[in-house]
Amino acid sequence: MTNAxxxxxxxxxxxxxxxxxxxxxxxxxxxxxxxxxARAYLAQGAHVAAAVRDVAKGERLRAALADLAGDxxxxxxxxxxxxxxxxxxxxxxxxxxxxxxxxxxxxANLVGGYATSSAADGDxxxxxxxxxxxxxxxVTATAACLRPMRARGHGRVVSVASMAALKGEKGAxxxxxxxxxxVRWTESLAEELKRDxxxxxxxxxxxxDTPQNRAALPKxxxxxxxxxDEIAAVVVFLSSDEASGVTGAAIPxxxxx
Ligand SMILES: NC(=O)c1ccc[n+]([C@@H]2O[C@H](COP(=O)([O-])OP(=O)(O)OC[C@H]3O[C@@H](n4cnc5c(N)ncnc54)[C@H](OP(=O)(O)O)[C@@H]3O)[C@@H](O)[C@H]2O)c1
Numbered sequence: 001m002t003n004a005x006x007x008x009x010x011x012x013x014x015x016x017x018x019x020x021x022x023x024x025x026x027x028x029x030x031x032x033x034x035x036x037x038a039r040a041y042l043a044q045g046a047h048v049a050a051a052v053r054d055v056a057k058g059e060r061l062r063a064a065l066a067d068l069a070g071d072x073x074x075x076x077x078x079x080x081x082x083x084x085x086x087x088x089x090x091x092x093x094x095x096x097x098x099x100x101x102x103x104x105x106x107x108a109n110l111v112g113g114y115a116t117s118s119a120a121d122g123d124x125x126x127x128x129x130x131x132x133x134x135x136x137x138x139v140t141a142t143a144a145c146l147r148p149m150r151a152r153g154h155g156r157v158v159s160v161a162s163m164a165a166l167k168g169e170k171g172a173x174x175x176x177x178x179x180x181x182x183v184r185w186t187e188s189l190a191e192e193l194k195r196d197x198x199x200x201x202x203x204x205x206x207x208x209d210t211p212q213n214r215a216a217l218p219k220x221x222x223x224x225x226x227x228x229d230e231i232a233a234v235v236v237f238l239s240s241d242e243a244s245g246v247t248g249a250a251i252p253x254x255x256x257x
Contacts, residue, residue, distance in 0.1 A: 012229040013040050017240035020045030023101040024239070025093065027084040027141050028110030030057040032210035033160065035064050036228035037108060040236045042068035042076050046106070049097045051082040051090065051141065084111055084137035090144035098148050105152075106239045107145040109138035109159035112179075119173035127174035134161075134178040139185060146198065155198035156239045159186055160231065163206040163252060179204075183250045190248030199247035201238045205231050206254040226255035 024041050028034055029050035041048050042065060052058035058079030062069050070076035080096060082089040097104050112134045117126030138159045149155025164172060165179035182202060189200040207213055209225040234253050237243055 012227075013043060013233045013236060015044060017044045017236060017242060019106075019236075019240065021103075022046045022105040022239070023097055023103050024048045024106040024108060025097060025104060025141065025145050026050045026108045026110065027137060028112065028160075029079075030054060030061055031110060031113075032212065033208060033228045033231055034110055035061060036232040037110060037235050038077060039065055039068065040229070040232035041106075041108075041239070044236060044240075046076075046239075047101050048077045049093065049100075050077065050079045051084050051093055052079055053081070053083050055079065055081050084109070084141040085132065087140050087144060090141050094144050094148065103152065104145055104148040105154060106156040106158070107142050108235055108239065109141055109157075111137040112160065112162070114172065115175050116171050117174035118171065119168070123174065127177055130174035130178035131181065134175075135181050135185065138182055142189070142200075146193075149198050150193075150196045153197040155193075155196070156243070157186070157189065157198065157200035158235050158238045159200075159202045160235065161186075161202045161204050161250065163204045163254060165202070165204060165250065166252075186250070187248045194247065199238070199243065201243075201246055201248070202250045203231060203234050203238070204250055204252045204254075206252070206257050224256040226253050226257075230255055 024046050026048055029038050030052050038048055080093050082093040115130050117123040142157050161179040161182045164176040165183045168176040186200045186202045205226050207225045209222045209227050214222055231253050
């Protein structure tokens with residue numbers, strides 16, 4: 001199976017928004033969705049710093065986006081080793097971004113992953129795993145990014161959660177709980193930041209057309225699923241100046257399901 005990172009995606013989004021003066025911190029960029037989101041940002045002219053825990057995967061992401069990633073002297077995309085849940089590492093990354101591009105405007109939190117866990121068994125270990133993966137990463141990465149955003153009076157926080165945030169699913173209690181927590185935290189953040197020029201929103205896919213999902217669900221029709229580019233388009237819209245009126249929203253992107 002080809003890793004999505006190795007695909008040179010073509011974004012469905014042309015140059016719609018002007019993000020040429022914007023710098024983005026992206027977490028979870030090495031997953032299935034990450035390359036499409038990074039490509040969509042780069043296509044709008046943004047500068048992107050991907051926080052990765054696996055530098056080799058980060059370099060593959062850069063290679064997949066070579067046509068837009070710039071060169072070593074003037075990179076549009078930089079890959080920085082940093083665990084999004086490690087505040088000190090994220091503070092260092094934010095300093096590097098501000099030193100390099102003079103600003104930080106957007107944080108896109110993509111880290112996550114489906115995990116099974118029983119509701120009836122009270123499977124706390126699994127619930128904590130989903131919490132650490134989904135909530136701790138987004139909360140910590142965002143907190144580190146907020147300082148320069150608030151200082152400039154402009155910022156965008158966009159986190160990819162899941163439709164499971166809105167309704168619990170059989171056999172995936174911890175996953176649903178973590179996604180629900182991310183949505184509630186985002187709403188609280190949006191309320192706190194209303195006078196700071198910073199918006200905070202979540203995007204809720206149900207199922208994304210990824211190689212893993214195609215392999216796991218061979219009888220399903222992937223055309224009914226949201227494509228990574230369809231999710232990326234909403235992430236980029238929420239990151240734009242034009243989305244200044246949208247905050248505290250949880251936006252389903254369920255495509256044709
Ligand atoms: N795929 C779907 O059908 C679907 C549906 C609904 C919602 N979503 C959500 O959409 C987002 C992107 O999905 P995806 O399909 O791109 O996921 P994915 O392919 O599994 O990629 C997950 C990304 O998160 C990173 N990551 C995972 N656990 C981490 C941790 N504990 N600390 C730091 N980084 C971690 C991975 O890094 P490594 O590369 O280092 O592993 C990778 O970059 C996720 O939040 C997911 O929950 C996906």
